[in-house]
Amino acid sequence: MRAKREEGSTDRLLRAAGVQPTPKRIAVFAELMREPDDVTAQTLHGRLRKRGERLGLATVYRTLQTFAEAGLVDTFSHNPGEVCYRRCGDEHHHHLVCSRCHRVVEVAECGLDGWLARVSANHGFVATGHRLEIDGLCGACR
Amino acid sequence: MRAKREEGSTDRLLRAAGVQPTPKRIAVFAELMREPDDVTAQTLHGRLRKRGERLGLATVYRTLQTFAEAGLVDTFSHNPGEVCYRRCGDEHHHHLVCSRCHRVVEVAECGLDGWLARVSANHGFVATGHRLEIDGLCGACR
DNA sequence: TTTAGTGCAAAAGTTTTGCATGGTC
DNA sequence: GACCATGCAAAACTTTTGCACTAAA
Numbered sequence: 001m002r003a004k005r006e007e008g009s010t011d012r013l014l015r016a017a018g019v020q021p022t023p024k025r026i027a028v029f030a031e032l033m034r035e036p037d038d039v040t041a042q043t044l045h046g047r048l049r050k051r052g053e054r055l056g057l058a059t060v061y062r063t064l065q066t067f068a069e070a071g072l073v074d075t076f077s078h079n080p081g082e083v084c085y086r087r088c089g090d091e092h093h094h095h096l097v098c099s100r101c102h103r104v105v106e107v108a109e110c111g112l113d114g115w116l117a118r119v120s121a122n123h124g125f126v127a128t129g130h131r132l133e134i135d136g137l138c139g140a141c142r
Numbered sequence: 143m144r145a146k147r148e149e150g151s152t153d154r155l156l157r158a159a160g161v162q163p164t165p166k167r168i169a170v171f172a173e174l175m176r177e178p179d180d181v182t183a184q185t186l187h188g189r190l191r192k193r194g195e196r197l198g199l200a201t202v203y204r205t206l207q208t209f210a211e212a213g214l215v216d217t218f219s220h221n222p223g224e225v226c227y228r229r230c231g232d233e234h235h236h237h238l239v240c241s242r243c244h245r246v247v248e249v250a251e252c253g254l255d256g257w258l259a260r261v262s263a264n265h266g267f268v269a270t271g272h273r274l275e276i277d278g279l280c281g282a283c284r
Numbered sequence: 285t286t287t288a289g290t291g292c293a294a295a296a297g298t299t300t301t302g303c304a305t306g307g308t309c
Numbered sequence: 310g311a312c313c314a315t316g317c318a319a320a321a322c323t324t325t326t327g328c329a330c331t332a333a334a
Contacts, residue, residue, distance in 0.1 A: 020333080022289060042323075056291045061324065063289095080217070080225040081299060081323060096267050105265050111257060116276060123247050124281035125238050132274045134258060139266035164307080164314060184298075198316045203299060205314095223298060223324060 017070040024055050028063045029072075029087070037104045038076050038084035094131070098138040107134070159212040166197050170205045171214075171229070179246045180218050180226035236273070240280040249276070 010029050014021040031048055032039070039047075045060040064085050067073045074095075076084040089106055096105040112130065120127035152171050156163040173190055174181070181189075187202040206227050209215045216237075218226040231248055238247040254272065262269035 020288070024290075059290055075222075077219040077222065080219060081223050083222040096262060096265055096269075098267070099270065105267070107261055107265065109261050109264075112254075115253060119249055119251050120238060120276060120278050122251075123238055123249065125240070125247070125276070125278040126284060127238075127276050127278040128241065129277040130274060132272060134262060134267075134269050135271040135273075136262050136267040136269040142268060162313070166315075201315055
């Protein structure tokens with residue numbers, strides 16, 4: 001079965017990230033996979049409840065925090081006082097965000113490292129990481 | 143006098159940004175100028191009070207919001223549920239943030255535009271803007 | 285059996301809002 | 310006088326925490 005196989009692979013994925021794959025966590029992860037863009041803990045909780053899943057809001061918060069620490073999800077904070085989460089690829093990447101429909105696309109290309117090291121050094125820094133968020137208009141909204 | 147001249151220039155700066163330069167707003171702006179890094183509304187309010195300025199917390203929040211909309215300050219949200227503000231140069235720039243002491247340095251160099259346009263186009267986007275935040279260790283912390 | 289995850293409700297914290305008052309144009 | 314800014318306190322909201330309970334290693 002399709003679902004069965006996916007559940008199994010989620011299982012392995014969480015385990016590989018050092019996260020114990022409990023039923024609730026798998027449910028949260030599955031819900032994240034259904035959403036191409038980013039969502040808040042509250043929204044996610046609402047969807048899971050609507051789907052019949054019975055879990056507390058606190059669990060969703062704790063789970064997302066756990067996922068974020070394990071590097072399984074990225075966090076965004078466009079709006080003050082509210083964090084959004086999104087399941088993302090595991091390798092280094094950046095985000096292209098449509099200003100109009102909020103669609104998020106991952107960008108794997110990154111040729112910044114050389115430039116980055118140089119610029120950082122100019123200011124006495126050693127760069128250890130970076131985050132680039134690109135705003136734009138997607139094909140559909142243009 | 144130095145202070146007098148600065149007050150006058152702040153006055154013009156706010157006016158130019160379409161913000162009415164009231165005494166409180168000038169005080170908030172002056173406090174922002176004293177801080178090289180980013181601060182929360184709460185911290186800023188505390189400092190102003192300690193300095194003898196008598197203004198309400200709500201005013202600080204409203205003022206910072208006004209400044210942000212006018213493009214006079216940048217906002218950061220490293221921590222969920224808390225926004226930081228920082229007076230920044232008016233031209234396009236990026237931030238270099240020390241992971242250890244949280245010092246923030248503005249980086250004026252930005253050679254990304256060509257690369258950015260190309261990468262965005264690959265995904266059907268037209269890039270309109272971008273934000274790059276570089277993590278690293280500053281000279282003192284290294 | 286010992287550790288880790290979960291539910292529920294309360295608490296903590298930041299930020300926003302309503303409304304009366306005071307300043308500014 | 311009309312309009313905008315401010316103070317104060319209450320309200321709204323997101324997020325965290327404590328504790329009892331349950332499931333997993």
